[in-house]
Amino acid sequence: MKPPDGSIKLKYGSIRGFLMSKLSYKANARTKIDENLVFLPIISSLFTLSLVILLAGVAWADEKITKSHGFNFFGELSYQENFAHLKYVNKDAPKGGDISIWSMGTFDSMNPYTRKGRSGALASAPFESLLDGTADEVGSLYGLLAKSIEYPEDQSWVIFNIREEAHFSDGTPVTADDVKYTFQLFLEQGLASYKAILEQTVKDTQVLGPKKIKYFFNPDASKRDAIPIVGGLPVMSKAWFEATGARLDESRMEVAIGSGPYVMEEFEVNKRITYKRNENYWGIDLPLMKGRSNFDTITVEYFADSSAALEGFKSGEYTMRIENVSKNWATAYDFPALDEGKVIKKTLPDGGIATGQAFVMNLRKSKFSDPKVREAIGLLYNFEWSNESLFFGQYARVNSFWENSELAAEGKPSEGELALLTPLAGDLPAGILDDEVVTASVSGLRALDRKNLRAASKLLDDAGWLVGDDGLRRNSNGDVFSLEIIERSPAFDRVILPYIDNLRAAGIDAKYERIDSAQFTDRKRNYNFDMLTTQHPMSLEPSSSLKQYFGSESSDVSVFNSAGVSNPAIDALIDHVVNAENKAELKTSVKALDRALRSLRFWVPQWYNNTYRVAYWDMYEHPDEIPPFDLGYLDFWWFNSDKAEVLKSSGALR
Numbered sequence: 001m002k003p004p005d006g007s008i009k010l011k012y013g014s015i016r017g018f019l020m021s022k023l024s025y026k027a028n029a030r031t032k033i034d035e036n037l038v039f040l041p042i043i044s045s046l047f048t049l050s051l052v053i054l055l056a057g058v059a060w061a062d063e064k065i066t067k068s069h070g071f072n073f074f075g076e077l078s079y080q081e082n083f084a085h086l087k088y089v090n091k092d093a094p095k096g097g098d099i100s101i102w103s104m105g106t107f108d109s110m111n112p113y114t115r116k117g118r119s120g121a122l123a124s125a126p127f128e129s130l131l132d133g134t135a136d137e138v139g140s141l142y143g144l145l146a147k148s149i150e151y152p153e154d155q156s157w158v159i160f161n162i163r164e165e166a167h168f169s170d171g172t173p174v175t176a177d178d179v180k181y182t183f184q185l186f187l188e189q190g191l192a193s194y195k196a197i198l199e200q201t202v203k204d205t206q207v208l209g210p211k212k213i214k215y216f217f218n219p220d221a222s223k224r225d226a227i228p229i230v231g232g233l234p235v236m237s238k239a240w241f242e243a244t245g246a247r248l249d250e251s252r253m254e255v256a257i258g259s260g261p262y263v264m265e266e267f268e269v270n271k272r273i274t275y276k277r278n279e280n281y282w283g284i285d286l287p288l289m290k291g292r293s294n295f296d297t298i299t300v301e302y303f304a305d306s307s308a309a310l311e312g313f314k315s316g317e318y319t320m321r322i323e324n325v326s327k328n329w330a331t332a333y334d335f336p337a338l339d340e341g342k343v344i345k346k347t348l349p350d351g352g353i354a355t356g357q358a359f360v361m362n363l364r365k366s367k368f369s370d371p372k373v374r375e376a377i378g379l380l381y382n383f384e385w386s387n388e389s390l391f392f393g394q395y396a397r398v399n400s401f402w403e404n405s406e407l408a409a410e411g412k413p414s415e416g417e418l419a420l421l422t423p424l425a426g427d428l429p430a431g432i433l434d435d436e437v438v439t440a441s442v443s444g445l446r447a448l449d450r451k452n453l454r455a456a457s458k459l460l461d462d463a464g465w466l467v468g469d470d471g472l473r474r475n476s477n478g479d480v481f482s483l484e485i486i487e488r489s490p491a492f493d494r495v496i497l498p499y500i501d502n503l504r505a506a507g508i509d510a511k512y513e514r515i516d517s518a519q520f521t522d523r524k525r526n527y528n529f530d531m532l533t534t535q536h537p538m539s540l541e542p543s544s545s546l547k548q549y550f551g552s553e554s555s556d557v558s559v560f561n562s563a564g565v566s567n568p569a570i571d572a573l574i575d576h577v578v579n580a581e582n583k584a585e586l587k588t589s590v591k592a593l594d595r596a597l598r599s600l601r602f603w604v605p606q607w608y609n610n611t612y613r614v615a616y617w618d619m620y621e622h623p624d625e626i627p628p629f630d631l632g633y634l635d636f637w638w639f640n641s642d643k644a645e646v647l648k649s650s651g652a653l654r
Contacts, residue, residue, distance in 0.1 A: 063152040070142040071131065071149060071231070073224050074541065074583050077140050079287075088136055088627040089291030089636045095277070097639025099620065100299040100318035102309045104489070105517035106270045107302075109251035115191060117251035118518060120273045121300040124234065126169065126258030130160050130179065131231035132288065135630035138540040141228060142288055145174055145235055145259065155223045158230065162211040167282045168237050168257045176213035180205050181238035183230065189248040193548055193558040201229050201544075222578045225544040235259065259283075261293035274299045294638040306491045316617065316653045320633055323613040325491055326391040333615065342652045344618050347611040351628025354403035354608035356536030359485065359499075361602050362529055363564040364556075367481060371429055372463040374601040376456035377483075377531075380502040381604045382443040389447075390494055395607035399439045401536050401594050403608060407587060409437045409595040416588035417595065420576055424569035429599045438598040440605045447498050448505055456506050465507075473507040482509040485531045488520040492533065525559055533606070534562045542590060546574045550597060563602045570596055617653060619644035 070077045078087075085091040103121040112123035130146040143149065145166050150159040166174040183205060187198050204216040217226045237257035246252055255264045261283065265276040275298045283289045301318045303309035310328055313321045314335045323329045337343045361368045361377065368374055383397050400408035413421055418433060425432055443449035457467075465473040465481050473481040483503060485496055496512050503510035515523070523529050536549055547553060548560045551574060555566040573593040580586035612631045622637045647653045 065150055065152055067148055067150045069148055070140060071227055072140045074139055074586075077142070078137050079134070079140075079142065083287050085287050085290040086134055086136070086292075086636075088623055088625060088632075090623055090638065091291045093291045093294045093636070093638035094641070095294055095638075096296050097294075097619070097641060097644060098297040098299065099295045099320050099634065099637075099639070100301055101320050101634075102301050102303055102312065102318050104303055104305060104309065107273075108269070109253065110255045110264065110267065110273075111246075111248070111250070111252050113186075113190065113248050114251045115249045118521060120267060121302075122262075122273065122275060122298065123255070123264075125262045125275050125298075126255060126260045126264065127234035127236060128258065128260045128283075129232050129234055130162070131228070134288075135627035135632055135635075138629070141231060144283070144286075144288060146231070149227070149231070151227065155217070155226060156219070157214055157216045158227050159208065159212060159214045160231065162213070163282075164211060165282050166259060168259050169263045169278050169280075170237070170240075170257055171280070172237065172239060172257075173210075174235060174259050175210050175238075176207040177210075178238045179213045179233075179235050180207055181241070182236045183233060185236070185241070185248045186233060191249075191559065193554055193560070196553070196557070197229065197544065197548070201226050222544045224541075224578065224580075229544075261289070262298065265297065270302055272299055272301050292636050294636070295634075296639075298634060306489065313615065319617040319653070320620065321615045322631070322633070323615055326394040329394065329613050330392040337617075337652055338615075342618055342647060342650070343615060345615045347613055348622075348626050348631060349628075350610050350612050350631070353405045353407075353538055353540065354398055356401045356403065356538060356603075357398060357533065357606045357608065358536070358603035359531050359606065360534055360563040360604075361531055362527060362562070363566070363602055364527055365530060367483075367530075368602070370463040371601055372459040373465065376459040376463075376506065377503070377508075378601055378604045379441045379452040379456040379459070380506055381441075381499050382447060382449055382452075382502065383440065383605075383607065384443045385445055385447050385449075386495060386498070387607065388445055391607070395609050397440050398605035398608050399598075401597055402538050402590060404610060405540060407538075407540065407590045407594065409591045409598065411436055413592070413595060414588065417592040420573060420589065420592040421569075421596065424572055424596075427567055427569035428596055429601075432596065432599050437595050438601065448502050453502070453505060460506060460508075467507045471507055472509050480509050481507070482511070483530050484511045484513055486513050486515055486520060486523060486529050487533060488515055488517050490514065524562060527556075527562075527564065531604075532562065536603075541586065543578050546577060546593070547571075550574065565597075565600070565602060567600065570600075617647060619647055 069081045070079070105118070107118050107120040109117040109119045110123050112119045128145055130144065131141040131149075132144040133141050145162055146160040147163045148161045150161070151157065160179070162174060162176060162179070168174060183198070183202070187195055190198070201217060201221045202215055203218045206214045206216070208214055215230045235258070240246075240257040244254065246254065246256065259282065261278055261281045262275040263278050265274045267273040277293060277296050281293070299318070301312065303312055306325060310332060312318060314337065333345050338345060359381065361374060363369070387393055387395050402408045412435070413433060421428070421432055441452055443452055460473060464475050467473055475481070485500065487496060493514065500510045500512045524532060539545070548558045550561060550565045550570050552566040552568070552571050554561045555564045570593070573589065573596055576589040577586065577593055580589050614631070614633070619640050620633075620637050621640055622633070626632070644653075
């Protein structure tokens with residue numbers, strides 16, 4: 001998934017990790033974002049994928065037991081047990097060389113799972129999970145630390161058989177005790193929303209041997225999620241935590257021991273972090289890992305803002321850049337190294353879902369309680385003008401939480417959707433059963449669309465927010481309608497300031513405050529905002545993670561439910577999605593949920609595109625075909641030493 005420049009791949013080499021940053025990230029957060037939005041990590045794919053079984057079982061006691069190298073709920077695994085390597089990698093990719101990328105802002109911790117502070121980029125790189133996914137499949141998981149899994153037909157439990165050869169970077173073996181200990185850490189010291197999920201899912205754990213662990217699931221746990229959740233948890237060294245006394249929930253600069261292909265080599269706070277390839281990595285010859293983790297070192301260079309970062313790239317301070325500012329892509333890549341062919345600039349296909357990037361309103365605040373108000377605020381953002389004037393026509397509008405996929409709701413509800421929505425209509429806006437699905441407003445090519453301004457003004461009038469002699473809107477209590485949008489990236493100034501002008505034209509006392517990353521993170525976590533830009537990265541097989549984004553239980557505890565969505569109809573529709581037993585049911589349930597969420601109008605959708613914009617110094621290579629769900633520049637790209645030598649001998653790079 002595509003990260004903004006200020007955020008990078010947090011779970012190394014995986015696009016199916018369990019918890020992004022705070023529990024492990026889905027390799028590339030698919031942020032279809034234009035202006036370097038640096039966002040809080042989100043729940044990753046193992047968690048959001050929703051999967052389960054398929055291979056033939058064998059008889060064990062009175063139960064039918066499946067023993068397999070992988071796990072998939074809705075279909076067959078693409079890679080059979082004895083596969084040689086992933087289809088999209090270069091299995092003979094050379095090992096060596098270095099790659100450097102950038103991040104924005106600061107960091108004060110090397111613990112990616114802390115509740116406090118801001119962790120360094122790629123801080124979860126040293127950790128692996130029992131299961132891992134691939135960049136070319138939806139819903140399939142394969143054994144990484146686990147050689148195989150076993151589970152009964154009712155999936156009431158699962159056994160993971162850990163590979164004998166798996167060991168941590170200090171040479172000590174990965175054991176079932178480490179797996180159980182790590183699970184307990186997340187259960188006891190993880191973020192509240194994660195703890196809740198683990199408590200709801202797991203009833204008990206049992207170590208059956210040095211390399212064998214069994215999870216027992218609660219009877220009401222989602223069968224599609226249970227195995228992926230526990231299989232996707234990162235595994236850390238019990239001995240390290242016991243020796244150091246470290247906690248999972250506290251900031252620290254010491255890096256816990258993991259088993260992954262990279263270890264932290266050195267860092268200079270707020271300047272750079274360097275990870276080096278573990279030459280003794282245990283999994284180098286695994287079919288799942290062949291052709292991956294090819295660079296000797298990965299360095300993250302820190303910059304104060306995106307403009308400084310771009311200049312740093314031009315001068316060779318770092319060597320790989322994913323461009324997410326359309327203006328830069330259109331106008332700023334005109335430096336000599338590019339003209340001389342020393343820097344490559346290209347677009348590569350991106351087959352994933354858009355991330356539902358949007359301004360969101362904080363529904364915890366009474367000013368946003370009336371849907372007429374929310375609709376009015378949406379009308380006043382002019383995407384069409386922004387796209388032409390600011391983004392050089394490079395984007396399409398987000399309309400759906402599952403934009404760019406077959407799961408997006410369209411037109412009027414189908415019979416299947418109506419069957420789900422009809423009993424819930426009383427908790428949803430009028431017209432949910434009869435009207436076309438809500439789409440983002442369309443504006444003209446002038447910054448202030450007069451037609452939409454008039455429509456927004458009427459809606460605000462109808463909601464009881466009337467314009468006074470001073471041009472400001474007040475309610476019956478005399479309270480001024482004030483609205484503040486917060487952001488941390490200067491690149492968003494040109495987007496937000498015209499929106500502020502439009503809001504003011506409608507009589508709203510609108511303000512824009514750009515704050516530093518630490519303040520932004522704190523205010524977002526504590527719901528101390530009116531509006532901000534965030535994302536809603538969904539899966540092609542969504543399940544329980546939806547509760548973290550839109551569920552009532554998460555509305556005041558989840559770092560992902562920024563809007564504070566709390567609606568019984570949404571809860572019921574999420575349950576339908578979670579309990580879907582086949583793809584047809586899943587598709588219908590997701591479409592109904594998408595339709596209902598959009599009807600609430602708590603977001604102002606922004607933009608997306610379906611390509612990666614990539615620039616890099618000409619010493620990297622990649623497979624001819626990029627898989628649909630991950631660009632993989634830190635995963636399965638590789639270093640060309642001959643090209644690097646040409647660059648260095650010419651003086652272009654040090």
